[in-house]
Amino acid sequence: MATPKRARSTSSTSTTRSKKAPTTPQAQENTLSQSQSNGNVETAIRFRAYQIYVQRGGAHGGDLEDWLRAENEIRQGSAV
DSSP, rough: HHHHHHHHOOOOOOOOOOOOOOOOOHHHHHHHHHHTTOOOOHHOOOOHHHHHHHHTTTTTOOOOHHHHHHHHHHTTTTTO
């Protein structure tokens, strides 16, 4: 006996997707500056930590080090 197929939900709720990080260095720098100028330091740290993660090849296992380095750079004002 075949199992009945599940009906697809026709709910009107949509899923929230995160925005892609800017791809050009200038766009990344602008986003970082905007985050800092808006007083949203945590967002700037998160963004910089992601940049560091990508720079080191996306290898897993260094998230704490990436975060701490990003936090230090942002708080010192030397994010590159």
